[in-house]
Amino acid sequence: MMKKRIGFIVILTTIVLLASGCTQAKDDLTISTFKNSSRQEKRDIWEPFSKKYDLTIKTEFGNDKERLENSDAGIDIIELLQKDAVAGNKEARFKKLDFSKLKNFGLLSKQQQKIAKETNSIPYQVKRLGVVYNANKVGEIYSWDQLWDAGLESSIAVPNITTELGPQMLYMVQGHYQRKQVTSVFVDTGQLDSKTMFMELNNLKPNILKVYDDPNGLSQMLKSGEIYVAVVDDIVGQKIQKANPNIKFVFPKEDDYIGYKTAAILKNSESDKDYQYLDFLIEKNQNNLKQVDRLQMLRKIDYEFLNKHLTGYTKEWNEIIN
Template identity: 35%
Template sequence: MKHIKLIITSIVLILLAVFTVATLKTEDKPIVVSTFGLATTQMKKDVLNPFTKQTGVATRTQFGDSAPRLVQVEHKKHSGIDVIELSQSNTQTAADKKILKKLDFSKLHNFKYLTSEQQQLARDTNGIPYTVNSIGIIYNPKTCGQLTEWNQLWNHRFRHRIAIPEITTTFGPAVLYLAGEHAGVPVAKDDGHAAFQSLARLKPNVVKTYTQSSDLTNMFKTGEIDAAIVGDFAVSMIQLSNSNLKYQVPMSRTYANYNTVSILKTSQHEKTAYKYLDFRISNAIQTRVASTTSQNSAPVNSSVHLSSTNSRNKTYGKVAQRARIINYSYVNSHLSEWINHWNKLMN
């Protein structure tokens, strides 16, 4: 009897050992992170390498623009990617097409440090916000005086003197929302009809609808424009070429755009993927990547406190408090129609 019990015990221990080794082999394998192609050196130095150091799990990385990376995982079910970082609009598309894993937020210790609006965005899309940008007005005070509000851009004195983002860019839909606010009719109330009428009144002032923020640098340099609507992520770059330019986020409001991080349904490393999501919104990493010497990314973790230098031109503090979240489920369902209308009107 003792001999049989010993054999059974040995078999159980062997099976447990095999299961443990198999589990470790699965979770210890490198996870594949698909992320943006900007500041890749800082991404490796300040996010990926520290994650490996803390967890012991290596990462492999795919860098590139948000939309092409989304198309890849959408059409290649076994891409090998575990975690994907996308723009808010693309995250909504991924959520609608059900390629993201439904998240258990109780597994994220740092989720509680997001605002209620950010948490709701995560619940709606299964994408955890990890950084945020918003729009403001960059302008030449020598030719514009002081610009403090969006409505000033409709003034006739700016005829052929301003630039705005193209509708297909990150903040293109936000411009339509601003036009709706100027008209006194929110976009969602009439599907943007009043907003386009407002844009028609703005059109004489618009010399260019741009797709690249870098275009603004040359336009200010040559004196082609006096003011532009721009995302805060581009302000420092533009001001490098002209330190006299000022950036103003109107007190009335601004519109936010989040980058989010999600786990793909096809991920084979769910446990490690959750660790990465939580790591991405931790105080230490959010503080590190917010530095001007790193990725200069605005934090979403409410426990992060930035210096005046690192908070400059970011959606942080009082600016973040007046930033409105755009419903990209609504935007994406209307975007094709809006693009056609925009092209007929503005181009």
């Protein structure tokens, strides 16, 4: 009888150990992210994070839509543009964040915290729309409205609507129309009026020589004189300016248009380091994130509204541009 009882205890203990082993978190972290920023993120984020927590980081790349649609299997963290974070949260693909687990959450501004709470994702990098130009060809550029000047015919490059800067480009175009309405009071709802926006895009069309998906070739085009002006983000613009003293990068004086890169924990994540990773992103991007606090003319972008209308906007954009 005693032998039977001992045998039962051993078997039961083994079952408990096996069961607990099944629920142990894995010792790696799989991240779905942007391919075009992988080199910098590997150096600044992934390598120091993996060293700090003694784990392996695995990565998957692709465009936001594809990565979001295929985010169910084996991925812990997904990094997305702000518009896609809004879409992913609406589709309930992310874990509901427990912000008490984020030690660095208080380092985010109130607006950034609001974005995090509304999307269950952490805004970790901001990009700000600006203009890079060949000062030897066009003189000084200080206003968004100068992009419509007749003297810039067939000399401007702009981001495609489907790129990271597509939303900011649309709002900048509508901003040109709104600034011309000197007798009306402007209320920034974060939404777009497609009629006036596309009217101004059509007015801008004679000046557009190139619609780009990848900004890598812009520096050479500016240097060679193939284009004189390009609408870019601050990271690209400052890099181009640094490479050529005749090329200048500016933030036009009127309005500021920004967009965030975000990171979310997917519902099926099995990692016990997912919150630590979000915290690490906030910590390492503090200087970038804090610049938003200084912006006095920040325009709202309603991403739920934009996502709802983006298919129609893309069709109309292509009809005008192409």
